[in-house]
Amino acid sequence: MQFIPFLIAIDAMVGGTLWMGAEPVSGCKVSFINESMTVVAQTGADGKYSISVPAGTYDIKLERTVAGRKKWLTYDDVMLGDGNIMIDLAWPSVDGAQQRSALVRQNFDAGKAAHAAGRYQDAVTHFMDALREDSSQHAVWSAMATSQGMAGAFDAAEKSAAAAHAWGAGSSTVSNLAYAYHKAGRYEDAGMKYEEAARMEPTKASMYYANAGAAYLAGRMNAKAEAAYKMASNASGASATSWYFWGVCAQGNNNNADALTALRGYLQADPNGRYASDARQRITAMGG
Numbered sequence: 001m002q003f004i005p006f007l008i009a010i011d012a013m014v015g016g017t018l019w020m021g022a023e024p025v026s027g028c029k030v031s032f033i034n035e036s037m038t039v040v041a042q043t044g045a046d047g048k049y050s051i052s053v054p055a056g057t058y059d060i061k062l063e064r065t066v067a068g069r070k071k072w073l074t075y076d077d078v079m080l081g082d083g084n085i086m087i088d089l090a091w092p093s094v095d096g097a098q099q100r101s102a103l104v105r106q107n108f109d110a111g112k113a114a115h116a117a118g119r120y121q122d123a124v125t126h127f128m129d130a131l132r133e134d135s136s137q138h139a140v141w142s143a144m145a146t147s148q149g150m151a152g153a154f155d156a157a158e159k160s161a162a163a164a165h166a167w168g169a170g171s172s173t174v175s176n177l178a179y180a181y182h183k184a185g186r187y188e189d190a191g192m193k194y195e196e197a198a199r200m201e202p203t204k205a206s207m208y209y210a211n212a213g214a215a216y217l218a219g220r221m222n223a224k225a226e227a228a229y230k231m232a233s234n235a236s237g238a239s240a241t242s243w244y245f246w247g248v249c250a251q252g253n254n255n256n257a258d259a260l261t262a263l264r265g266y267l268q269a270d271p272n273g274r275y276a277s278d279a280r281q282r283i284t285a286m287g288g
Contacts (some may be wrong), residue, residue: 011054013085015051015085015086016088018049018089018090022132023095026047056080056117057080060155061066061073075135086163090131090135102239103133105125108139121151123143124147145164146179149179154180174194187216188224192217198212203237206236213228213232215224225245244262250262252254261281262287263279
């Protein structure tokens with residue numbers, strides 16, 4: 001029997017809650033729209049919706065009737081990958097773009113101040129208040145993910161980071177979450193997140209892979225640290241210290257050939273650097 005290959009479109013399972021301030025909005029039509037399709041859901045009594053669409057970029061249109069009048073609101077260019085994605089949506093509690101923007105800014109600034117003071121849960125509350133006026137603000141989602149991570153609420157942080165990405169956030173969201181994992185002593189999770197950030201933004205790969213190497217090294221995962229520092233050293237704009245730590249890790253893993261290459265590369269890049277004396281001693285010890 002001959003089998004004919006075919007492609008399977010992987011869907012994104014999207015769900016969340018539509019809020020107006022602190023109250024869920026029921027009976028609202030939620031449409032995911034792109035050039036090829038329109039898929040429609042409706043919010044329940046608890047304001048929740050769920051929908052299944054192929055991965056891609058969509059506009060989200062909200063439609064509801066208030067006092068006999070139809071109202072609508074559109075969020076543009078939401079990027080959906082495959083898998084389960086939680087995206088809460090906001091119907092503004094105030095009319096007028098300027099008032100809405102002012103409320104978002106007020107809560108965003110309050111959240112940043114609370115985070116800087118180490119009051120991470122207060123920061124999350126302020127960020128959520130901002131998002132309940134405008135859920136498209138990826139910078140707010142990103143900041144909330146970081147605060148949730150610093151508070152140890154990593155499941156919530158991962159969901160917020162995914163929402164930030166859907167609304168257009170870049171690699172810094174993932175990097176900030178990696179930092180929170182590192183601070184919590186979850187070194188392998190931190191390293192993996194830094195590597196994810198490197199893949200997202202190759203122009204910063206040298207920095208992100210070096211951070212991954214530092215996380216793995218802190219967790220005594222020397223093989224992973226060596227691999228990450230090697231990636232950092234071979235990326236554009238690599239720092240000299242990445243070469244040094246690649247060499248140290250490689251030597252510790254008895255990979256002397258790479259260790260010599262890396263330590264010589266460090267000395268070539270920074271012959272009078274902080275680690276130059278140690279690098280020369282290591283090279284001599286390996287017979288180089």
